[in-house]
Amino acid sequence: MTVEQLVPVRVSVEIDEVLLTLRAAPRLEAEPFHPARIAFSDAVSRAIFCDPRSRTFPEMLALAFWLRRAAVLRLAERFHQLELDGAFRAPRGLAFHVPPANVDTLFVYSLMASLLVGNLNLVRVSRDRRSDQVALLCDLLREVLAEERFACFAAELAVVGYGHEPEPTAAASKAADVRLLWGGDAAIERVRAVTAGPATHDLTFGDRFSFAVVRPGAVLEADPAARRALAEALYNDAYWFDQLGCASPRLLVWVGDTKEADAAHEVLFGALAEVVATKGYRLQPGAAMAKLTFMYAALMDRPVELVKQIGNELLVLGLRDLNAFDRTHPGAGLFFEAHVDDLAELAGFVKRKDQTLTAHGFSDDELTAFARSLHGQGIDRIVPFGQALSFGTLWDGYDLLAELTRTVQVTRQVHKAAAL
Numbered sequence: 001m002t003v004e005q006l007v008p009v010r011v012s013v014e015i016d017e018v019l020l021t022l023r024a025a026p027r028l029e030a031e032p033f034h035p036a037r038i039a040f041s042d043a044v045s046r047a048i049f050c051d052p053r054s055r056t057f058p059e060m061l062a063l064a065f066w067l068r069r070a071a072v073l074r075l076a077e078r079f080h081q082l083e084l085d086g087a088f089r090a091p092r093g094l095a096f097h098v099p100p101a102n103v104d105t106l107f108v109y110s111l112m113a114s115l116l117v118g119n120l121n122l123v124r125v126s127r128d129r130r131s132d133q134v135a136l137l138c139d140l141l142r143e144v145l146a147e148e149r150f151a152c153f154a155a156e157l158a159v160v161g162y163g164h165e166p167e168p169t170a171a172a173s174k175a176a177d178v179r180l181l182w183g184g185d186a187a188i189e190r191v192r193a194v195t196a197g198p199a200t201h202d203l204t205f206g207d208r209f210s211f212a213v214v215r216p217g218a219v220l221e222a223d224p225a226a227r228r229a230l231a232e233a234l235y236n237d238a239y240w241f242d243q244l245g246c247a248s249p250r251l252l253v254w255v256g257d258t259k260e261a262d263a264a265h266e267v268l269f270g271a272l273a274e275v276v277a278t279k280g281y282r283l284q285p286g287a288a289m290a291k292l293t294f295m296y297a298a299l300m301d302r303p304v305e306l307v308k309q310i311g312n313e314l315l316v317l318g319l320r321d322l323n324a325f326d327r328t329h330p331g332a333g334l335f336f337e338a339h340v341d342d343l344a345e346l347a348g349f350v351k352r353k354d355q356t357l358t359a360h361g362f363s364d365d366e367l368t369a370f371a372r373s374l375h376g377q378g379i380d381r382i383v384p385f386g387q388a389l390s391f392g393t394l395w396d397g398y399d400l401l402a403e404l405t406r407t408v409q410v411t412r413q414v415h416k417a418a419a420l
Helices: 015-023 035-050 052-056 058-067 069-080 106-116 132-145 148-154 166-175 185-192 216-220 224-243 258-279 285-301 364-373
Strands: 002-007 011-014 087-091 094-098 120-126 157-162 178-182 201-205 209-214 249-255 304-310 314-319 334-340 354-360 381-384 405-409
Touching: 002 015, 002 132, 011 015, 015 094, 015 120, 015 157, 015 166, 035 058, 035 069, 035 106, 035 132, 035 148, 052 058, 058 069, 058 106, 058 132, 058 224, 069 106, 094 106, 094 166, 106 120, 106 132, 106 157, 106 178, 120 166, 132 148, 132 157, 178 185, 185 201, 209 216, 216 258, 224 249, 224 258, 249 258, 258 304, 258 314, 258 334, 285 304, 285 314, 285 334, 354 364
Parallel strands: 094 120, 094 178, 120 157, 178 201, 209 249, 209 354, 249 334, 314 334, 354 381
Antiparallel strands: 002 011, 002 157, 087 405, 304 314
């Protein structure tokens, strides 16, 4: 089956040939966080920062920041803390990555986390839903891999594009030692239904829902500059990827006094509307129509008691309560809004599907106590406003540095003294 190879070079090639090339890679520097791997990551970071096309995409700059040497060295330090006495962590082998089409930069995060710990990597990107960001990132990866000092990595990774043909996925799944499957639940189940090797390790990142909690007083007591900064942080969390990122907050819950919550609502969403206008965010007509259709349906079958719409870009639907809350959502700048008196009231609301809790106005102890009270039924990460989409190697409850490697035990040999 022929696929379009995008990295390390652009060419039409048989998927079996791609897999053979990967398996035959010399692996001279396969040690996790080898200096050459760190240098490669830093070079990709610099390529993104230096390319003027990246400046129009803030998510590209965030990726470059994550890939820079200083950040990777901190990852290396955490990785080495995973190793135990009498054991070490080794790469799993060949990683097959299936990223989602709606989060343009995610394939590089997934790829580089795996490459840094020493794996071979095959990445599938959509042939039909390829964005400008994906094309740019492939261009930059090719440029860096063309440098002589990184020639060894050109044989260790490949990015290929194809549609819904089953043959490439079947071949890659059979060869893979680990599969990283991102996207909707249905899409993940289709790939998981493909026969993989008996020892293949699957990491799945399916449909998730994320929401925010805010203490009203923390908004009302803030000065104008702090309110603006909070609104910009919420913008970054929600409007990148059109609010369709798994960590993007789609529900905002006020925790505290009702009158304060009403006042804080006006302050925060008023500031957010100003930020949206300043940033020049615009919805495509199709997304705006889908959001409008969703709103009318919500008015009929959900306990909506407030509608606040500011242009096409910001819509707030205030809920009477969260009973039987339906987590379906169109993205595109729509926020459900609710109120509770105490954070503990949300314990019964949280489901396993809930991923990121973005919080403002709470202490670390309060948030930790709340997370512990859930007993694992949901919430994988709690972050301040502005960090919802900050990718980390702790994601969806996985420690990727651990999951992408395996533990090799080396038991000390005991030699008996020779008999006289």
